[in-house]
Amino acid sequence: xxxxxxxxxxxxxxxxxxxxxxxxxxxxxxxxxxxxxxxxxxxxxxxxxxxxxxxxxxxxxxxxxxxxxxxxxxxxxxxxxxxxxxxxxxxxxxxxxxxxxxxxxxxxxxxxxxxxxxxxxxxxxxxxxxxxxxxxxxxxxxxxxxxxxxxxxxxxxxxxxxxxxxxxxxxxxxxxxxxxxxxxxxxxxxxxxxxxxxxxxxxxxxxxxxxxxxxxxxxxxxxxxxxxxxxxxxxxxxxxxxxxxxxxxxxxxxxxxxxxxxxxxxxxxxxxxxxxxxxxxxxxxxxxxxxxxxxxxxxxxxxxxxxxxxxxxxxxxxxxxxxxxxxxxxxxxxxxxxxxxxxxxxxxxxxxxxxxxxxxxxxxxxxxx
Amino acid sequence: xxxxxxxxxxxxxxxxxxxxxxxxxxxxxxxxxxxxxxxxxxxxxxxxxxxxxxxxxxxxxxxxxxxxxxxxxxxxxxxxxxxxxxxxxxxxxxxxxxxxxxxxxxxxxxxxxxxxxxxxxxxxxxxxxxxxxxxxxxxxxxxxxxxxxxxxxxxxxxxxxxxxxxxxxxxxxxxxxxxxxxxxxxxxxxxxxxxxxxxxxxxxxxxxxxxxxxxxxxxxxxxxxxxxxxxxxxxxxxxxxxxxxxxxxxxxxxxxxxxxxxxxxxxxxxxxxxxxxxxxxxxxxxxxxxxxxxxxxxxxxxxxxxxxxxxxxxxxxxxxxxxxxxxxxxxxxxxxxxxxxxxxxxxxxxxxxxxxxxxxxxxxxxxxxxxxxxxxxxxxxxxxxxxxxxxxxxxxxxxxxxxxxxxxxxxxxxxxxxxxxxxxxxxxxxxxxxxxxxxxxxxxxxxxxxxxxxxxxxxxxxxxxxxxxxxxxxxxxxxxxxxxxxxxxxxxxxxxxxxxxxxxxxxxxxxxxxxxxxxxxxxxxxxxxxxxxxxxxxxxxxxxxxxxxxxxxxxxxxxxxxxxxxxxxxxxxxxxxxxxxxxxxxx
Numbered sequence: 001x002x003x004x005x006x007x008x009x010x011x012x013x014x015x016x017x018x019x020x021x022x023x024x025x026x027x028x029x030x031x032x033x034x035x036x037x038x039x040x041x042x043x044x045x046x047x048x049x050x051x052x053x054x055x056x057x058x059x060x061x062x063x064x065x066x067x068x069x070x071x072x073x074x075x076x077x078x079x080x081x082x083x084x085x086x087x088x089x090x091x092x093x094x095x096x097x098x099x100x101x102x103x104x105x106x107x108x109x110x111x112x113x114x115x116x117x118x119x120x121x122x123x124x125x126x127x128x129x130x131x132x133x134x135x136x137x138x139x140x141x142x143x144x145x146x147x148x149x150x151x152x153x154x155x156x157x158x159x160x161x162x163x164x165x166x167x168x169x170x171x172x173x174x175x176x177x178x179x180x181x182x183x184x185x186x187x188x189x190x191x192x193x194x195x196x197x198x199x200x201x202x203x204x205x206x207x208x209x210x211x212x213x214x215x216x217x218x219x220x221x222x223x224x225x226x227x228x229x230x231x232x233x234x235x236x237x238x239x240x241x242x243x244x245x246x247x248x249x250x251x252x253x254x255x256x257x258x259x260x261x262x263x264x265x266x267x268x269x270x271x272x273x274x275x276x277x278x279x280x281x282x283x284x285x286x287x288x289x290x291x292x293x294x295x296x297x298x299x300x301x302x303x304x305x306x307x308x309x310x311x312x313x314x315x316x317x318x319x320x321x322x323x324x325x326x327x328x329x330x331x332x333x334x335x336x337x338x339x340x341x342x343x344x345x346x347x348x349x350x351x352x353x354x355x356x357x358x359x360x361x362x363x364x365x366x367x368x369x
Numbered sequence: 370x371x372x373x374x375x376x377x378x379x380x381x382x383x384x385x386x387x388x389x390x391x392x393x394x395x396x397x398x399x400x401x402x403x404x405x406x407x408x409x410x411x412x413x414x415x416x417x418x419x420x421x422x423x424x425x426x427x428x429x430x431x432x433x434x435x436x437x438x439x440x441x442x443x444x445x446x447x448x449x450x451x452x453x454x455x456x457x458x459x460x461x462x463x464x465x466x467x468x469x470x471x472x473x474x475x476x477x478x479x480x481x482x483x484x485x486x487x488x489x490x491x492x493x494x495x496x497x498x499x500x501x502x503x504x505x506x507x508x509x510x511x512x513x514x515x516x517x518x519x520x521x522x523x524x525x526x527x528x529x530x531x532x533x534x535x536x537x538x539x540x541x542x543x544x545x546x547x548x549x550x551x552x553x554x555x556x557x558x559x560x561x562x563x564x565x566x567x568x569x570x571x572x573x574x575x576x577x578x579x580x581x582x583x584x585x586x587x588x589x590x591x592x593x594x595x596x597x598x599x600x601x602x603x604x605x606x607x608x609x610x611x612x613x614x615x616x617x618x619x620x621x622x623x624x625x626x627x628x629x630x631x632x633x634x635x636x637x638x639x640x641x642x643x644x645x646x647x648x649x650x651x652x653x654x655x656x657x658x659x660x661x662x663x664x665x666x667x668x669x670x671x672x673x674x675x676x677x678x679x680x681x682x683x684x685x686x687x688x689x690x691x692x693x694x695x696x697x698x699x700x701x702x703x704x705x706x707x708x709x710x711x712x713x714x715x716x717x718x719x720x721x722x723x724x725x726x727x728x729x730x731x732x733x734x735x736x737x738x739x740x741x742x743x744x745x746x747x748x749x750x751x752x753x754x755x756x757x758x759x760x761x762x763x764x765x766x767x768x769x770x771x772x773x774x775x776x777x778x779x780x781x782x783x784x785x786x787x788x789x790x791x792x793x794x795x796x797x798x799x800x801x802x803x804x805x806x807x808x809x810x811x812x813x814x815x816x817x818x819x820x821x822x823x824x825x826x827x828x829x830x831x832x833x834x835x836x837x838x839x840x841x842x843x844x845x846x847x848x849x850x851x852x853x854x855x856x857x858x859x860x861x862x863x864x865x866x867x868x869x870x871x872x873x874x875x876x877x878x879x880x881x882x883x884x885x886x887x888x889x890x891x892x893x894x895x896x897x898x899x900x901x902x903x904x905x906x907x908x909x910x911x912x913x914x915x916x917x918x919x920x921x922x923x924x925x926x927x928x929x930x931x932x933x934x935x936x937x938x939x940x941x942x943x944x945x946x947x948x949x950x951x952x953x954x955x956x
Contacts, residue, residue: 066923071752088907091922097643097810098904105817107824109907167726194625196636227624235924239725241522256924260723364454364628365636 037293039080039302043136045293050081052289058084059290062099062110064092064117065156065277065311069251072310077297083290091230092117092198096124103129103284111291114279116158116200118344121278125151131283133292135299144341145276145316146299154276155298156251156307157314157334160204162266163248168241175245177269178208182219191226191234191243195357196365198230200249200275202350203342205357207273210342214360221361238263254312257326265325271338276316404789407778411796414836418811419656419799426649431814446650458633459654465547465629466612472551473611474604477558478596480701485566486592487688490698498705499563503556503890504940505712506897508917509933510553511620513712514540516719522727524715531730546618546627550611552708557610560890561603561848564883565596568852584688599848606844613655615806615900630655634806645810652807656799713937720744720930743927753916760896760912760939763827767834768891772884774835775842780872782843783850784858797843800836805900808837813904825907833905834895841894842887849883850876893940913939 035047045053059077063070067089074085090098092115102108113130115121124130134150135141145154162181164174175181181190193201208216226243228234231252238246239261250265257263279298281291297303304320307313312323314334323331345353358365425431426447430440449455480499483489502510517524518540526537539545573595577587593600615631622632630651637648690697719725721739732738747753778797782790800808812833816824823829853876861871877884899914906915913936920929 067919068923068925086909089919091639093639093643094903097638097645098813101813101817105824107817109825165726167728196640229619229623230922232922232924233620233623236725236926237519239924239926240516240519241726242519243521252924259925259927262724262726361625363625364457365625 037081037297039300042300042302044300044302045081045296046136049289049293049296053081053083053287053293056083056287056290058086058287059294060086060088060109060111060287061114061294062088062095062112062282063114064090064095065114066252066255069255069311073307076306076310077294077303080297080302081293083293092120096120099124099129100127103127106284108282108284109286110282111285111287112279112294113282114155114277116275116277117198118276118278119347119350121152121280122344125280129283130280131285131288133281133295135292135296137299140319141299141316142318152278152280153295153299154316155279156277156311157316157339158200158203158275158277159250159314159337159339160200160207160247160273161250161253162245162268163235163238163253163263164245164266165238165241165243165262166264167262168244171264174264174266175268176266178216179212179270181245181247182216182223186223186245188224189244190220190223190246191228191237192220192247193231193234194227194229194361194363194365195354197228200231200273202345202353203275204247204273206342206345206353207271207340209353211270211340214356217357217360227361227363235261235263251311251313254323254326258312267332267337271340274314274337274339274341400787403777403781404787404793407781407793408789408796410774411778411793411839414832415796415800415839418808418815418836421811421815422649422652422807425646425811426653428646431645431649431810440646446647447653449647450650450654454628455633455651458628458630458651461543461628462612462630465543465550465618466608469547469550469554469611470604470608472547473555473607474558474600476551476704477555477560478562478600480555480704481559481562481566482588482592483697483701485563487690487697488694489690489701490694495698495701496563498701498708499559500556500944501705502553502708503560504893504944505553505709505937506616506899506914506917506933507550507553507614508616508620508897508899508914508921509716509937510549510708510712511617512719512921512929512933513715514545514549515620516715517711518545524718524727524730524733525711527727528730541621541624541626543627546621546629549617549621550614552704553617554607554611555704555708557607558600558603560886561599561606561845562596564849564886565599565852567882568849568879569595587688598851602844602848606841609655609658609840612658613805631806638806638810645807648807648810713934716930716933716937719926720934722927725926743925744931747928747931752911755909756911756913756916757935759827759910763830763834763912764892764895766827766831767838767895768888770831771835771838771842771891772888775839775846775887776884778839778843779846779850780876783847784855784876798840800839805837805898809833809901809904812836812901824905825910827910829905830902830910830912833901834891834898837898837901838891838894842891845887845890846880846883849880853879889943892943896936896940 035051036043037045037050059074061070061074067087070089071087074087077083078085088095088098088110095113095115096117099108099110099113102110108129113121113124115124121130130151132147132149132151135153138146138150141153145157146152162175162178166174175183175186192204195201195205205217208220226237228237231249234246234248235252235256237243238248239256253263253265257265279295281288281295285291298307299317301317301319304315304317308315308320308323312326314323314337322333325331357363427442427444428440429443429445450459477499480495484492484496484499489495515523518526518538520526520537520539520541523538523540529536540549569592574587574591577591578584582590612629613631615629615635618627618629618632619635621627622629634648634651637644637651718727718733720743721741723738723740723742727733778793781787782794782797812829816829816832823832857879858871858875861875862868866874896912897914899918902912902915903918906912911919913932917929917932917936920932
């Protein structure tokens, strides 16, 4: 054996690992003349908050939004402020279960928490896991994009649209509205998440029923749609052409288009369902100032611009620039979309709707009886 | 019987002669110290999380850290099993489990027999065919087969269309799921059976041939009955693995056509809010089944002696296949094609293609559509580099700790008459019956509330894996030990070696290849394990299976495919370096 070589290479490997783990938080953070965090002329954090956050040095985010985009947004925050970021990403229910378990053992390391399911988020609030914090530009935010006491802020206006594979469907034959999806030529060619797949699918199906009645569900079920349990699988099937058309989450489709998939987006002429990606600060945040700074950052115009650019979705700050299409063309503004916000149902209504959906779509699931 | 060696005597006799009190105390300690340690270890690893599960199945709310006795007693979770969707899941699972295991047993056992006992051409290649699918994670296989055999644009269907053949396959069905499960669990049967065959003395088979039996007669009336304990044990384990597998029915059955217990449990756990108490109750169904299987297996083994390794000089003779040589070889190659070649072809395509849309078969070979951008992005990502390091550490640690624990356990159960052997055996087999998903949650609760600070570190993953694979590791070593007669070890002891030395110099060399292949199997299993780790990881302790799963949720199929390929490459490297241990002597 040659222990020296082994020891040296192990040490080198360990050093490399350490370097990688500690990451590179060495970019120059923005700062105004008095030490406040100012970006593009906008004061995002007071000097006091900024300094305190930098002293804490790390932000741990528990997010349910897709990993790549979440990481990209957090990395921009890190570049802007010099604060290291750590991301724990699971889907909404997985994240919710994790948070409950860890909080119960007083081992919740999250500074900020974000879930796309309003009901779950409210439950966390009721358990005292979320703390309230009013950001500096609180008064400028629309009332339906934040809680009155600052216990949640919307980060993204989640939007569901129609997407189709443009190699399978020529542009002039693409559906233009939700009503178009019921055309017999789409039998066996539509894909959608089932209602159990998460908050956005519940919102979408509620929107469709509210708009066109229960008959819409029945007619859609008669189209024999492919049902998937996540936007990932759904978008993959669409990209491959296994399905021609899908009821899909805007951000995921835009990411897929950027990755080279032959997809096109249709903003339906009869309106779109929207829901909020809710963000809040943890009551037991180990780095409370970093958490507050992050909230201020996401609610600023600059933060909104970053989020729109990274996700392709609609930011909540009305002054932030709207997203663009994958080819750079401007997207319709949020007002032009005809967005319909679906209120959070109470759990009894929600379960009843889910049971009704299961029956209509002949879907076997363990819905509560 | 002569009383050479006091250790031998003390462990062999049950009736204690009248001794002074101090000697009696020492006698008790000597008998009980090892079982006590094992009971405590297994208790922490197995009984404690199981207890939480059983308790939770009778409560309205699951015990969580900080609210251990929340909710009330209820039987509603069990009543819910009679709901139609649960009954459908149970019935489907039973059918799929039995059919898939039977197919896996025929396939894996058949290939093992071909390799170990016949003159099939290129036995190394046939063994390769029997083992290779083991190194393909079921998640990866499901994704690959979804690409190959989806009803509209699966590659196989595109091929049929281009060739003008009016035949289509659809993997999103019950038969599709059964075939995929059978293909990827056959290697377990192959491994267990092949090990057994290698250790088996062929004298009995030769005697049957001499007395006029033909080779099929010998196979049916001598070989298979002798293999019965292994076949039963391996089938039982395989059946439970098949029934509890959730990625395959989850990915291939998402459109509701295939509802099995694991996807049902997963749905309950993933519900918002989660319904773990109902999931625990459903998990208990599988637990009861496993206990029944183990009891059955133990009773079957009690009746006769299956000892065939007797230290009298064994040489396996090969059955001549004559006209069947090449046809059977072809069967093995078709299996290799379906289980490994085609799926990897699909994965490489998915990884390389920029656009996942394939117009026709010719498109698959159009190099202009290929790019390795996503691979470069992936390996340059420091987070992914972390993932690889974590995976290596966890895999190695689990294998080392696992081999130690399982060997000691198996030896105590098989070779001694120390007290509580039966309890240890049942306890060791118990985790196999509980779906990994539910074990994952139980571990999360169990270790969060204990004052040992291992939550959030790699250590808890190691502990979880060692606990999760107790049944596989334990029964693997047990199966090997059972076939080796006590005589040889006892001869060594009688000749003056102490018990430890007899084990080291006699038994261990005989089971060594079994131990090494079990250690490699442990590494393989931990690399592929997802359900347990999905609830226990943090951003710093992600392993590759978790990263694969995360990537699958993002619709970035090319990156998913690259991760899958990297994982499979790691497993193949393991297989290559462990080939002697896995393929054994005589090949």
